[in-house]
Amino acid sequence: MLRSVQGRGADDDGAIETVPFQGLIRFERQAPVRQVSYYICGELIEPQYYTELYYTLRTATDTDLIYIHLNSPGGDFNTGLQIINNIAASEAKVVTVLEARAYSMAAMIFLSGDELYVHDNCQLMLHTYSGVFSGKGNEQQAEVAAVGKWFEKVMRRICARFLSDEELDNIIKGSDFWMDSDEIRRRLAKDARPAGKRSTARKPPARKRATGASR
Template sequence: MNPFKPNRPPAAALTARAEIPTPVVANGVATLRLYDVIDAWGGDWGVSAGEFNAAIDALPDGITEIRLLINSPGGEVWDGLAILNALRSHPARTVAVVEGIAASAASFVAAGCDEMVMSRNSEVYIHNAIGYASGDAEVMRAAAEDLERLDRNIASIYAEKSGKSIEYWLAEMPKDRFMTAEEALESGLADRIEGADAAPVARARFDMSMFARPRGDRSPQATLPELPSSTEPGDPNRKDDLVAYEDLTAGLRERLGVTETALTDEQLLAALDESLAERAEPDEAAAPAAEATPAAAPVADGSVVVEAGAFAELQRQAALGATAHATQQTQRREGIVQNAINEGRIAPASREHFLALLGKDEAGTVAALASFPKGTIPVAEIGHSESEAVTDNQRLAAKAGWGTTKKEA
């Protein structure tokens, strides 16, 4: 149902160009639209902070939620910040719903709300601040500093929403990134996609290794650190082991009744230990001699009771899975160090040192190895062997079976 269609006042009664009636309220929820450029002039130029915030001020008491529908190309940073802070200061919960695109200033207005919802097929666009200046070198330097300050200010809004660092977003903004609804959700800017059904936990798993190929992540931080990746140096990608390991963890989750798929190995093993500890053993001394059926021991919520042999098998499989996972980690880190040695970044004698560093801080050590120049450490014999000095005539003679000629000093 379109809340803006019934009983719409004439154009003169609108409090902002963003098609905001006076006001649209239902069951304590006020619905507003931001469907235009954000511009300090307002009027024919777009929606100003003054116009938009006047509509917010006109909302009646008792509003518990402001639902802001957005389809805007953005505009001026300071007016966008003023709109965002007016929404922040209102006691109602704010929900931004991106219906078309939340671009530029509209993107941080949406990200600054209590909840950011992407409609299906909607998009977000982020970029560095843009400005214009005219003057001497000092004026230009000051303008550049102003833009850098604004970039950091905007990045802080994205960082607060997503949980990622300001530096992460400062690296993403110069890319002029368009993000789909799914990418906005994955990046942490969006909280959910409206209209997208929640996918059930996958039960069946398939070995898709025959189709594997490097895909080239769009984001430099998109690689998961704990899983083998075809983009890592060396040869760490052992898909047969990985598929077997995933089958094992899926089986453990199914038997324990755990639906959360993001659990770490330690959390999954802890759930198994807890379930084993809570399993009540029969008390033979208290059992009556008659053939009466003993009362079943109470089972705590969230626990699953299974036959003792099945639990022993689960423990055995969990131990095997942990061992396989540790082996994968060791082999993958050895591949990283060996690749650095092959490229001449580090000496072979440093192998154990860098393996120990990878165990303590993998991301930092990988970054350090990548910063070392290639070819610093020779990886082949310097000079030429005697075989490399063989002339073309000698090669032809050897091929013809005429024997070889000793090289004289």
């Protein structure tokens, strides 16, 4: 059925004419897309050396696209966790790119992206944390227990969409878990989470991926 809408024509006398309604009204907003790339190569060191990355993630808008390229053996747990938390808080779409290897904390950063991309001939490895503790015996025991529970929560929250419960249990108990590019892609293909979408549990409510060290 053809419908019409009333609109003012171009007649000099200002007459109203009937124009066909096409069933679709188009609105367009043009916004520049800012694309930023960071390369994390080598060991993750102390958190203060990554403040520019944190700031970029925190101040980005929903039209920004941020790439984090990874080739790292892992490193400082606090640094990795701060990067992961800022990815989760960012309004930008964050793409993590595996370019060679990502072990330990670097692997968890890779798995925290909104979209994950892996090149050929790459390797991913996950394992439990390692650290150095000091103080009286009872203090060390309490710290080891607290850090262990903390690490397990972080590991399960980040890796649950990628690893089975049995695999996570084995990692927590001390096993190393290795994957090559083919295995990573196989698992990514089974990931039901749409690319670029975060779980609402990862977002701070206001805005809308320790002393031990992981190596």
